[in-house]
């Protein structure tokens with residue numbers, strides 16, 4: 094069965110090239126005739142891995158192409174994902190599978206609610222990739238992809254295709270817990286790196302701030318029905334900071350490059366959930382407001 098990939102950015106290209114390299118059928122869906130033309134002139138998708146550059150001439154099409162989609166990897170940013178799926182919705186077969194690669198939470202639920210006839214598989218990825226140039230991706234960090242269906246059900250047989258393609262995968266029966274835990278880590282670390290304009294490791298100079306945020310996030314996870322995701326959260330925040338001490342967080346990189354952040358699906362989602370639950374989280378709200386003000390001053394979207 095063909096893998097349709099919606100969005101040929103960093104992660105979409107990383108998946109598409111590895112699937113194509115394994116000889117699996119892949120088609121890219123690009124947003125406009127101009128992007129399609131640029132792609133064709135680039136001569137396919139490039140993957141740089143361990144100083145080795147390979148190019149793959151993967152077929153590409155527009156969202157309104159006539160063929161049916163049975164398996165779709167949605168590889169857009171969280172703020173683009175629902176609109177991107179809506180452009181191919183008429184092509185989805187009944188029971189089509191949508192793999193949602195987005196960071197944070199909120200965009201996946203919006204898609205799952207709007208297209209209930211599809212099987213939505215949520216993915217939490219710790220792989221790292223970025224675009225070196227248009228249509229050329231650098232595989233910057235090996236990691237793991239956890240896939241799961243929040244409604245339960247069996248693991249799909251095509252997971253073996255990911256193994257064949259060398260895409261590290263684990264089927265998770267607790268995918269929401271994983272996504273909430275990652276969201277909490279991102280909420281404790283990323284906004285502070287933006288506001289202090291620092292590498293992750295420098296946050297160790299602000300232990301009191303990290304402690305109070307971890308405490309509020311832990312209470313939020315428990316109140317949201319995800320107690321396992323709250324286990325030992327503060328220590329995990331400190332462990333991730335130490336393990337990634339020399340890195341700039343993805344949010345700080347976005348801000349420095351003048352790119353829209355996924356704030357609405359991270360801190361925004363955390364604060365909105367706390368409000369819905371009637372749970373007081375004053376430090377998280379204050380952090381959200383400071384971050385939004387910081388983005389506003391730089392002319393970036395605040396949600």
Ligand code: NAD
Nearest residue numbers: 100101102103104123124169170171173177195196221222
């Ligand atoms: P990206 O910006 O590199 O790629 C997104 C692509 O989607 C862009 O090429 C954009 O043009 C395309 N797109 C947007 N709307 C579209 C539409 N309507 N039709 C077709 N294409 C459309 O983003 P990314 O870094 O690949 O991140 C994707 C998601 O994966 C994000 O939620 C991110 O947080 C998450 N993620 C990324 C990484 C990473 O290392 N890059 C790691 C883990 C998670």
Ligand code: KPL
Nearest residue numbers: 278279282283337342343
């Ligand atoms: O996932 C991250 C990111 O940069 O987005 C880290 C810093 C590891 C945790 O927030």
